[in-house]
Amino acid sequence: MGPSVVLKPMGHTRNSIEVEGLVREFKKGPRAVDGIDLHVDPGEIYGFLGPNGAGKSTTVLMLTTLLPPTAGTARVGGYDVVREGPRVRSVIGAALQEAALDPLLTGRDHVRLQATLQGLPRAERKQRSDELLTRVGLSEAADRKVKGYSGGMKRRLDLALALVHRPSILFLDEPTTGLDPQSRTALWDEVARLAREDGVTVFLTTQYLEEADVLANRVGIIDHGRIVAEGSPASLKAEIGLPSVHALPEQAADRERLVAVLAQFGEPLTDVTKDVAVRLREGVAGLPAVVRAIDAQNLPLAHLEIQAPSLDDVFLAKTGRSLEGAGDQNGATPER
């Protein structure tokens, strides 16, 4: 018998994610993922943005080998998620939507257990545990039971557990949902550092526009199981192109006059509540004319602001809805 041959992925695909026509149907539910294609480069942070129930978590479950796809192919780290599940799992780390921790174990217990289950040599387990707990700022709380941890601490521990075996690809499913701003920023810093310094490829799902905007090199916007837009945050916003001007009259009685004045300069925006807003036809260059027109009409303003296009504008343009509150009522993963 000849020597066994271990097929290793090509260098350029080692840290990448490649997905073609991925579909997941559930028995008693909709087509949760409806034929998505995407490619994530090594060392890239890819933001997967969409409302609740859009198909983000189902995609992550398939890419992490926890849910077999109904159709399509996906290669993670160069390995096929269906045929080479154990190999995929050996190169990925994942922090899934719920920080699934055992409330009766301490932070250190968790990291040691994870290190053992990931096959780290005994001599390395303690060192790696200490290193990771320090990195996520849990050294002092390491010997406290997890049931006493805050939401932010649990998320940080979750991230540490995902990193135990030094994965080259990291899946983070809504890692900052429910966190306070300080904890969120701390987690963003760590994720950015992982990609920048360690070259880890990060696939991050989020329903927060700011998160995708701040962290992601590229963003895929998913709605009803389909990717409706993809690109860098800047390019997506540039696609929408024009900034909007938002004004609030000092007197409520002047509102109609203000609407008439601003309408001369662009298409009115309907998804604003208090302000009167238009998408500026001539871009920022049109702003002086807007100010002059308002002044000529002697309209006192309480507030005037120019806003660059946001990812929410992109979502609105692509789906006809605002991302905020766009999630359906049945956002949870349906029964297999």
Add this chain to the structure above:
Amino acid sequence: MSNSAAQIWALALRSVMRTARQPASAIPPLLFPVMLMAVNAAGLDSSTKLPGFPTDSFLAFALAVPFIQGALFSTMNAGTDLARDIQTGFLNRLSLTSMRGWALIAGQLGGIVVLGLVQALFYIVVGLAVGVDFASGVLGILTLLVFAVLVSLSFGAFGLYLALRTGSGEAIQGLFPLLFVFLFLSSMNAPRNLMEIDWFRAIATANPVSYLIEAVRSLIITGWDGKALALGFLLTLAIGLGAILLASAALSERLART
């Protein structure tokens, strides 16, 4: 230690730590069977005067019951713990590691074995403290420990199967009364040959729990009864093997990872 052995050890240690850190679920399996035994012994002591009753100490006769009742508690605890892991997503976390499925079952069972051993030692100490004379001697006590651990392991495996099948701690708690029915419809309070009600004797004879109790009881009050021990050990091994196979199949279904 090989990687698989280290994984099993780590999971067993977790199981033991979980039990040790929640006294509210660790202590009742120890105390409740002893309390029930004390109540029964107080009320049924005069039954030892029945012709053909195998001993003149009802405590010695009843001491077999806590061993089996404690194992039934193990079923509940093992099942509830695993069901909680499923419900919280902790099983998904384990699934993403290089852990093998059978290592999870072996690890969980390892924890159950430790708990079963602690329970059995506690009941033996209680028995010795209240003056029960173990007819089979020291070797019999050792055999009793082995048997008790095997019973815990078998019932615990059944608990794991239920957890993997239902994925619900509540469903497993709901089975608790059913397990008690098995216990009460056995020879726990009277030898089968002295049961006068035919239907009750028939059910007790068909109930495997009777044979497990009688195997323990033989070591305490009879000495070495080959038939009772053989029946007890064979039934326990059969239940254990069946439960482990069922749990393995249910785990494969539950771990839908590719």
